[in-house]
Amino acid sequence: MAQTPFAQASILVTPEEAARALRLGRSKIYELMASGAIESVRIGRCRRIRWSALESYAANLTASAA
Numbered sequence: 001m002a003q004t005p006f007a008q009a010s011i012l013v014t015p016e017e018a019a020r021a022l023r024l025g026r027s028k029i030y031e032l033m034a035s036g037a038i039e040s041v042r043i044g045r046c047r048r049i050r051w052s053a054l055e056s057y058a059a060n061l062t063a064s065a066a
Contacts, residue, residue, distance in 0.1 A: 012041070012048035021054060032057070 013021070015029045018038070022029070029049075032038040039053040 011051055012043075013051060013054070015040075015047055015049065018049045018054055022058070 010017075015033070016026055018024075019026045019029045029038065033040045033047065033049070038049060038057050040047050040049045042048075
């Protein structure tokens with residue numbers, strides 16, 4: 001998979017960065033995190049998403065569409 005500027009810069013991204021990367025709204029990212037579709041970690045009061053969790057989510061979308 002081709003590397004993006006987000007992946008090269010960060011292992012953990014904010015929900016806002018994840019939304020931009022997936023071309024989704026911020027609210028949708030929070031819904032996906034709440035449902036467990038995208039795994040996230042809590043650091044203090046902040047939520048962060050592993051880049052690999054975004055890749056897994058995208059891979060699952062293409063696998064279920066096939």
